[in-house]
Amino acid sequence: EETRLLWEGVLEGGDVLFVPAAFPHTTSTVVGTGDGDVEDEGTSIHLTFNIESHVWQLDYLSARRLALRRAGVRDVLAGAADGAASGTETRYVGRVNELPSHVRDELFGNFPLGFLDDFALDEEQRNEEIKKVAATLEKVSQSVDEETASAVTPPSVWEDTVRRLRETGTELLDIHRDMYISAIDERKKREEEERSNNGQPPIMTPERMQRLSIFRVQPLYKKVDEALAALDEWSRSASTGEVSANAAAPSLPDDWPWTHPLKVGDNVKADLGGAFFEATVTKVANNLYDVKFFDGDQETGLERGMIKLLTPPQIASAGEDEPPPGLTKKEIKRWRKKQEKKKKRN
Numbered sequence: 001e002e003t004r005l006l007w008e009g010v011l012e013g014g015d016v017l018f019v020p021a022a023f024p025h026t027t028s029t030v031v032g033t034g035d036g037d038v039e040d041e042g043t044s045i046h047l048t049f050n051i052e053s054h055v056w057q058l059d060y061l062s063a064r065r066l067a068l069r070r071a072g073v074r075d076v077l078a079g080a081a082d083g084a085a086s087g088t089e090t091r092y093v094g095r096v097n098e099l100p101s102h103v104r105d106e107l108f109g110n111f112p113l114g115f116l117d118d119f120a121l122d123e124e125q126r127n128e129e130i131k132k133v134a135a136t137l138e139k140v141s142q143s144v145d146e147e148t149a150s151a152v153t154p155p156s157v158w159e160d161t162v163r164r165l166r167e168t169g170t171e172l173l174d175i176h177r178d179m180y181i182s183a184i185d186e187r188k189k190r191e192e193e194e195r196s197n198n199g200q201p202p203i204m205t206p207e208r209m210q211r212l213s214i215f216r217v218q219p220l221y222k223k224v225d226e227a228l229a230a231l232d233e234w235s236r237s238a239s240t241g242e243v244s245a246n247a248a249a250p251s252l253p254d255d256w257p258w259t260h261p262l263k264v265g266d267n268v269k270a271d272l273g274g275a276f277f278e279a280t281v282t283k284v285a286n287n288l289y290d291v292k293f294f295d296g297d298q299e300t301g302l303e304r305g306m307i308k309l310l311t312p313p314q315i316a317s318a319g320e321d322e323p324p325p326g327l328t329k330k331e332i333k334r335w336r337k338k339q340e341k342k343k344k345r346n
Contacts, residue, residue: 010030011046024295026295026296027046029044030044056168056169056172057165057168057169057228057231058110058111058115058116058165058169059107059108059109059110059111060106060107060108060109060111060136060137060140060141061096061107061108062165063111063137063161063162063165064107064137064140064141064144065077065078065235066161066164066165066231066235067137067141067152067157067158067161067235068141068148068152069235069236070157070160070161070234070235070236070237071151071152071153071157073148073151073152074148075148076095076144076145076148077094077095077096077099077144077145078095099144103140103143103144106140106143107140107143107144109140111133111165112129112133115129115133115166115169116166116169116170116173118170130159130162130163130166131159133162134158134159134161134162135158137158137161137162138152138155138158141158161235164231164234164235165231168227168228168230168231171227172224172227175220175223175224175227178220179220182220225257226254256309256312256313257308257309257310258304258305258307258308258309259304260309260313262281262284262289262304262307262309263281263284264281264282264283264284265280265281266280266281266309266310266311267279267280267309267310267311268280268281268291268307268308268309268310269307269308269310270289270291270293270299270302270306270307270308271302271306271307272293272297272299276308277293277294278293278294278310279291279292279293279294279299280292281307282298283300287303287304288300288301288302288303289301289302289303289304289307290302291307
């Protein structure tokens, strides 16, 4: 059932197709659909619009995890590695999908439309909206697991989390606005370049190719990463137990996603014509990398700067011979077996 093709069709000019979030799909240009004997080989273009509330963590699942961390409460839905940095999170897979469907649907629900709008509400109305979202967050968390939700103290953590998410969301909104402004500036640059080149597009150079990735400008995406990292740090700053144990661990450089050595099997986002998509590293040779994208497409010979590592690498610490705190007996047993295999290989 999971691999059954649900629909396949051809979109004509003006057609719109809605694909639910996270729903596997692929697109391609159809050749040879003309009515005459000659095949149609013209250019085809389509625009994709996303409303990525989950990426901004403006949903109750993300908010719940942040609130539990802030209170130092272990999340029953999280895996053993949840205490690591934010890039390791896979909050939309695993145990969360074992919840009753109605609870899962509430947990995956987005914050109200207009949550970041500074103009629709005055300060008093905005505070009421935040309190309402915080109450819903606590209620949904109680539905997931009453014991962990009741352990969140002080109760103000729920509202503090919602307020912090609003601050971060507003910051991300400003960054995305800057991306669109940079796109407008880029268009002006292109027009100027063509005018100075007798109306012809200039020769494509590596520098210009990177610059043309107008919606994937690395400095701006670095700001996005920094904003989300600050949110993650905030959630851990008042924590105890499993989460706080990681505070003493050696830190990674800020640019680790773009500079840390890659290995086969690493989960990454790779540059595909100026846009970054999730992929897996399949080959490493001479500082160049081959990757396979989620839809099966492959790219070869990519430079390190064209690939963003998603999972922070583990750094050895003085206590690495001891299992991370918070594991179950079964998880500790599994962890020790892995450590023994590593020692034998070394």
